[in-house]
Amino acid sequence: MFRYPDGLYCDVRIERLTFSDIRVDATGTREKRCCMRDGALVRVFDGARWRVRGVEDLQSVQANIDALSAQSSPRGDINSHPAVAALSTLHDTLPIPQEKDIRACKPEQKEKELIAFAKPMFGFKDAAGWTARYTDIHWRKEFYSSRDAAILWEEQQARASVSVLLAGKNRASGATFFRDFAAPQGLSRYNPALLTSFSEYAQHLKNASPTQPGRYTVLLAPPAAGILARDGIAPFAFGDAGWMEGKKICPDFVNVADDGLQDGTAHSFFDDEGARSAKNILIKDGVARALPVQGNRRAAGFLGMPVAGPTTIYFAPGKDKLDKMISGIADGLLIKSASGGVLRGRDFSLFPELAYRIEQGKVTCPVFIRALRGDMLELLGGISAVSYEPVHFLSHTSVDEESCYPKAFGGTHILVDGAEIA
Amino acid sequence: MSAIVEKLVLRRAEFSALVENTALRGTSERDSLHTGVRIYKGGCIGVAGFTGERGFDSALKSAKEALKNNISSPPPDEAHRESRKSGAWPLSPAELVEETNAVCTLLSRDYPDFVFSGGMKLLRDAKELSNDAGLELSSTTETLRIAIRWRKKSPENFMDGTFALESAAYNRDSLMSSLAARLDCGITQPPQNTSLVLELDRAEPLLGFFAMHMDGRIPSASALALKFNKRVFSRDFSLVRAQNPQTDFNHFFDDEGCRADGAFLIENGTPKNRLADRRSAALNKLVRTACAQSAFDAVPDVATGESARKMLKIAGSGRTLDELLHGAAAVYAPRGYQVNFTEEGGLAIIIPQAFVLQDGKFAGLLPGFKVVSDVYSVFGAKFGGVAEHEGQRCLVLSDLFG
Numbered sequence: 001m002f003r004y005p006d007g008l009y010c011d012v013r014i015e016r017l018t019f020s021d022i023r024v025d026a027t028g029t030r031e032k033r034c035c036m037r038d039g040a041l042v043r044v045f046d047g048a049r050w051r052v053r054g055v056e057d058l059q060s061v062q063a064n065i066d067a068l069s070a071q072s073s074p075r076g077d078i079n080s081h082p083a084v085a086a087l088s089t090l091h092d093t094l095p096i097p098q099e100k101d102i103r104a105c106k107p108e109q110k111e112k113e114l115i116a117f118a119k120p121m122f123g124f125k126d127a128a129g130w131t132a133r134y135t136d137i138h139w140r141k142e143f144y145s146s147r148d149a150a151i152l153w154e155e156q157q158a159r160a161s162v163s164v165l166l167a168g169k170n171r172a173s174g175a176t177f178f179r180d181f182a183a184p185q186g187l188s189r190y191n192p193a194l195l196t197s198f199s200e201y202a203q204h205l206k207n208a209s210p211t212q213p214g215r216y217t218v219l220l221a222p223p224a225a226g227i228l229a230r231d232g233i234a235p236f237a238f239g240d241a242g243w244m245e246g247k248k249i250c251p252d253f254v255n256v257a258d259d260g261l262q263d264g265t266a267h268s269f270f271d272d273e274g275a276r277s278a279k280n281i282l283i284k285d286g287v288a289r290a291l292p293v294q295g296n297r298r299a300a301g302f303l304g305m306p307v308a309g310p311t312t313i314y315f316a317p318g319k320d321k322l323d324k325m326i327s328g329i330a331d332g333l334l335i336k337s338a339s340g341g342v343l344r345g346r347d348f349s350l351f352p353e354l355a356y357r358i359e360q361g362k363v364t365c366p367v368f369i370r371a372l373r374g375d376m377l378e379l380l381g382g383i384s385a386v387s388y389e390p391v392h393f394l395s396h397t398s399v400d401e402e403s404c405y406p407k408a409f410g411g412t413h414i415l416v417d418g419a420e421i422a
Numbered sequence: 423m424s425a426i427v428e429k430l431v432l433r434r435a436e437f438s439a440l441v442e443n444t445a446l447r448g449t450s451e452r453d454s455l456h457t458g459v460r461i462y463k464g465g466c467i468g469v470a471g472f473t474g475e476r477g478f479d480s481a482l483k484s485a486k487e488a489l490k491n492n493i494s495s496p497p498p499d500e501a502h503r504e505s506r507k508s509g510a511w512p513l514s515p516a517e518l519v520e521e522t523n524a525v526c527t528l529l530s531r532d533y534p535d536f537v538f539s540g541g542m543k544l545l546r547d548a549k550e551l552s553n554d555a556g557l558e559l560s561s562t563t564e565t566l567r568i569a570i571r572w573r574k575k576s577p578e579n580f581m582d583g584t585f586a587l588e589s590a591a592y593n594r595d596s597l598m599s600s601l602a603a604r605l606d607c608g609i610t611q612p613p614q615n616t617s618l619v620l621e622l623d624r625a626e627p628l629l630g631f632f633a634m635h636m637d638g639r640i641p642s643a644s645a646l647a648l649k650f651n652k653r654v655f656s657r658d659f660s661l662v663r664a665q666n667p668q669t670d671f672n673h674f675f676d677d678e679g680c681r682a683d684g685a686f687l688i689e690n691g692t693p694k695n696r697l698a699d700r701r702s703a704a705l706n707k708l709v710r711t712a713c714a715q716s717a718f719d720a721v722p723d724v725a726t727g728e729s730a731r732k733m734l735k736i737a738g739s740g741r742t743l744d745e746l747l748h749g750a751a752a753v754y755a756p757r758g759y760q761v762n763f764t765e766e767g768g769l770a771i772i773i774p775q776a777f778v779l780q781d782g783k784f785a786g787l788l789p790g791f792k793v794v795s796d797v798y799s800v801f802g803a804k805f806g807g808v809a810e811h812e813g814q815r816c817l818v819l820s821d822l823f824g
Contacts, residue, residue: 021720027494028492028493028494029491029492029493030493030721030723031493031720031721031723032488032491032493033469033470033488033719033720035471035719037473045448049446049447049448049449050440050447050448050449050450051448051449052448052449052450052451053450053451053452054450054451054452054453054454055452056454056455056473056474057474128640128642128643129639129640129642129643165637165640165643166643167642167643167644167647168765169648170645170648170649170766170767171645171765171766171767172634172635172643172644172645172647172765173765174634174643205765208765210764210766210768213794240537240539240571240573240582241573241582242573303452303454305440305450339762342760342772344758344759344760344772344774344775344790345582345583345774345775345790346582347772347774347790349760349762349770349772351760351762368764368765368766368768369764370762370763370764370768370769370770370794371760371762371770371772371792373770373772373792422770422772422792422794
């Protein structure tokens with residue numbers, strides 16, 4: 001397809017992104033766009049240095065290969081260079097069947113379904129304001145290289161969400177409810193769950209009181225446990241914090257996996273270097289495992305460089321019964337959801353949203369928590385139970401082409417002893 | 423009724439030198455051009471866009487078609503013309519590669535126990551907004567961004583750190599001196615009863631509370647709703663929407679052409695105005711504060727989250743850091759700290775690494791710690807003002823450890 005110069009490794013990733021973005025609020029439609037973007041990332045490696053260029057004019061890909069090659073120093077044995085020898089030589093084509101292609105659905109249908117999804121909001125008294133949003137993304141990716149790789153594959157995802165603003169006296173908060181689906185049909189089936197969720201947030205805002213800083217036994221519900229996996233363990237493993245391969249970093253019953261083939265928004269048959277995605281165990285029976293060398297290099301946006309990172313990362317189920325985990329807590333906290341987390345060095349902070357006190361084995365009053373914080377090794381070492389239940393998966397979707405590297409996360413309930421609450 | 427046609431052009435050029443394992447791994451470049459076409463007619467807006475040089479006629483047709491979506495929007499009402507440029511690339515792309523190599527060589531020689539990563543990036547960001555109602559604005563920013571992370575080659579991680587700087591100037595000696603000031607510090611104990619100096623980020627996390635609670639679209643959904651036009655913060659604290667081309671590397675107008683020429687959101691401790699675009703200002707009778715944002719082919723809306731934080735600026739004190747600290751030692755937290763807020767304004771600042779600042783120099787390294795407080799204290803009794811220190815804007819907070 002392209003002409004590659006001798007003595008250099010070269011690859012080209014072409015992406016065509018088609019997306020819909022529809023927003024509706026109480027005043028009517030605020031956004032309704034269906035757009036397409038395409039671009040390519042051209043990379044040339046001469047054994048010493050990568051030269052990379054993002055190209056938005058697909059007619060100029062060959063010219064950019066030639067230009068980057070002219071800046072490089074060819075070497076005869078480039079394919080035996082370790083960095084090149086590991087790269088993809090695959091041939092494959094995995095399109096989405098036409099009958100499942102979300103691009104075939106008309107924007108008017110999507111808007112209608114979005115309004116049905118958000119219907120309860122028109123009478124939801126606790127909302128000071130709200131916005132409903134429908135987004136879908138369809139990616140078509142192609143990968144070609146001087147090692148003869150030639151792959152074409154497609155992925156798609158669709159989501160409806162409602163973000164609500166809740167206000168009390170001198171306090172206010174936001175909450176979001178979303179559902180992912182294969183096709184925008186019958187979205188009103190989510191109305192009861194939406195109402196239940198926002199009612200809980202509204203009650204929490206009205207009744208929660210601040211938590212005194214200190215050390216607590218904390219039960220992380222699956223959304224919060226998943227954020228510990230996504231924002232704590234993933235950057236610990238893939239970032240600069242010094243992954244402790246082969247070392248025992250948590251109790252035997254803790255297992256963490258990263259699975260690029262797990263259904264959901266982070267699903268991709270291949271990574272952005274044309275290697276097959278796979279399921280990788282990051283923590284096995286409490287021991288940090290070696291990181292995979294292939295299959296998890298994803299790019300942030302179609303002009304971004306692929307870097308090693310998580311796909312769908314999650315805590316695998318343990319053996320403990322949830323009701324026993326709760327009944328064993330004399331004085332602790334339940335964190336039901338969190339807005340995110342951050343790892344700096346090995347220091348992790350989780351930012352809770354919905355949280356409750358647990359007293360004498362019962363979930364009691366709602367509380368505000370500023371942050372849960374601790375050294376990753378202390379937090380992971382403090383895990384005292386993991387519930388036996390299906391993994392609850394969550395995801396992240398964005399139609400922003402700068403950040404469309406999708407990650408998903410999940411977990412079950414996780415009990416952490418002696419967690420520091422700020 | 424006649425239509426107004428508006429064009430938003432965004433051009434972004436980047437050249438990066440990427441560092442891994444204290445060596446240049448490669449270079450990366452991109453140059454993108456995106457154009458948005460908007461039509462305002464009959465109280466509605468239609469938007470479309472295209473990538474690259476060609477596509478205006480087709481986008482115009484799509485924008486006209488999009489008017490049928492009945493998305494309400496007041497028409498543009500500005501007719502000013504202005505062009506500004508802030509910053510300049512201090513190095514050419516070829517010089518950037520040379521400099522990155524040179525810095526890596528020095529770091530390998532002087533700090534063999536550390537591994538460095540990150541890199542340096544030249545960034546040019548241009549925005550033009552014009553319409554046939556007489557608006558013609560253009561802005562270009564050019565900067566060098568440096569982001570360097572380091573990790574000690576040992577199982578301990580308390581020496582891990584980061585350095586970030588965005589500037590239109592570059593000096594290798596100055597960069598090495600800034601890195602050395604951080605890397606040469608030994609662990610020390612925090613001084614008692616000191617002030618905390620926070621290095622302010624371009625999207626400052628401490629302003630996250632205001633980004634959420636000053637949203638002009640829904641004024642009632644705010645913990646500050648009952649506090650507007652009452653003094654609830656320090657008289658020395660003002661939050662403004664302004665751009666100084668000498669020091670601020672962001673655009674001087676928002677995505678609807680409203681100029682960021684000094685609108686106060688909080689003035690001398692009193693919340694006055696909200697983050698407002700043209701529509702929210704009209705609906706809720708607010709002052710426009712140049713806070714509209716949009717993707718090039720999307721309907722403009724009020725900036726939220728990180729975008730809003732990038733627009734807001736704490737007004738400077740006009741004094742030096744030493745004057746604000748009265749010559750006393752302080753704890754200095756570089757960028758990279760995180761802040762989380764509760765619904766009523768409680769906050770925790772999570773600081774992964776800090777330094778003892780004495781006589782304007784780093785005198786010791788402190789391991790991570792947290793500060794627990796609330797916005798009314800941080801921007802009230804404990805607010806000590808903003809000053810510059812070695813090219814970084816810094817916020818002084820007093821008695822936070824008391």
